[in-house]
Amino acid sequence: MAENRPSRSTTIPGFRARLAAAISKPLSKPIARAGGLSSLAAVAILAAAPLFPAGPVLRAETTADLESKAVVAWGQIAAVLEHPRCLNCHQATVPLQGDSRRVHVPLVVRGPDNHGVGAMRCGNCHNAMSNNETSGTPGAGHAGLWQLAPISMLWQGLSSRELCEMLKDKTRNGNRDGAALIEHMEHEPLVQWGWHPGGTRQPVPMAHDDFVAAMKIWVQGGMACPKQGDIPG
Ligand code: HEC
Ligand code: HEC
Incomplete structure (x- = not known):
């Protein structure tokens, strides 16, 4: 794979720096929460009313404004998707473990239904009794929920742009529109885990509320993707 990505070493620092910059400036919650048409309407009303003649010039946001905000929000979303807690399951053949993203021990495989094979079915270990201090085994949701992400939802090795295009592609993302993607990020037990x-x-590392707020900004801005094909680590 590395040989297909000659620019890898030169693109990572720029990407990392921009992600770091995006994360160090967390979303302003009031603005994010007030998102949607209501805030547009509010801006439009403020702009029309001569209440603050000497104040800053306010204007309704254009599509281009919303799109560029969406691309900034995407940088924050991508940083979450590329986190080991998510990426370890959105893998091709075997899940990975831990922050160092080592191959799962004991070795387990995807199997025909994404749940592993034989005695090594995911739910045998990752079940309702998991996720406690003594077992050391993560778990979430109802019995049988824990499984590898489907093949179409592989995020492993994708650039930020490729990941963005994948996520909004209904033929690959489980036929989800923007609203369904927000819903998944907000309530899916495997995500909340x-x-x-x-x-x-x-x-x-990013607060869950801020992550959902970033998703809303991204969807509101037409799920715009970055132009450059940054390569994530
Ligand atoms: C235990 C494994 C596992 C973990 C951990 C996991 N996912 Fe998933 N993910 C899945 C499975 C399985 C599906 C398919 C479920 C479906 O389509 O309903 C999925 C589907 C998705 C989808 C649907 C769209 C798509 O294109 O992939 C999104 C979005 C998503 N996961 C986000 C996340 C995020 C964000 C995290 C980390 C906070 C995460 N997942 C962690 C297993 C996992
Ligand atoms: C024999 C028990 C067992 C089976 C079967 C099993 N796991 Fe695990 N899994 C574990 C244990 C234990 C850990 C925690 C290891 C650690 O963190 O050191 C773990 C960790 C993980 C993690 C790492 C989470 C993280 O971000 O650190 C993922 C992802 C995962 N398993 C997915 C799966 C999937 C998918 C399957 C089925 C294909 C599966 N596991 C089957 C025992 C099992």
Whole structure:
């Protein structure tokens, strides 16, 4: 794979720096929460009313404004998707473990239904009794929920742009539109697990509320993707 990506070493620092910059400036919650048409309407009303003649010039956001905000929000979303808590399951053949993303021990494989094979079915270990201090085994949701992400939802090795294009592609993302993607990020137990991973595992560093807010901004801005094909680590 590395030989197909000659620019890898030169693109990572730029990408990392931009992600770091995006993360160090967390979304302003009030603005994000007020998102949607209501905030547009509010801006339009403020712009029309001569209440603050000497104040800053306010104007309704254009499609281009919303799109560029969406691309910034995407940088924050991508940083979450590329976190080991998510990426370890969105893999081709075997799940990975831990922050160092080592191959799963004991070795387990995808199997025909994404749940492993034989005695090594995911749910045998990752079940309702998991995710406690003594078992050291993560788990989430109802029995049988824990499984490898389907082949069409592989994120492993994708650039930020490729990941963005994948996520909004209904032929690959489980036929989800923007609203369904937001819903998944907000309520899916396997996603929520990333913020409560049990044991000594690190949770996803961005607050879950901010992540959902970033998803809403991305969807509102037409799920715009970055132009450049940055390569994530
Ligand atoms: C235990 C394995 C596992 C973990 C951990 C996991 N996922 Fe998934 N993910 C899945 C499976 C299985 C599906 C398919 C489920 C479906 O389509 O309903 C999926 C589907 C998705 C989808 C649907 C669209 C797509 O294109 O992939 C999104 C979005 C998603 N996961 C986000 C996340 C995020 C964000 C995290 C980390 C916070 C995460 N997942 C962690 C297994 C996992
Ligand atoms: C024999 C028991 C067992 C089976 C079967 C099993 N796992 Fe695991 N799994 C574990 C244990 C234990 C850990 C925790 C290891 C650690 O963190 O050191 C783990 C960790 C993981 C993690 C790492 C989470 C993280 O981010 O650190 C993922 C992902 C995972 N398993 C997915 C799967 C999938 C998918 C299957 C089925 C294909 C599966 N496991 C089958 C025992 C099992």
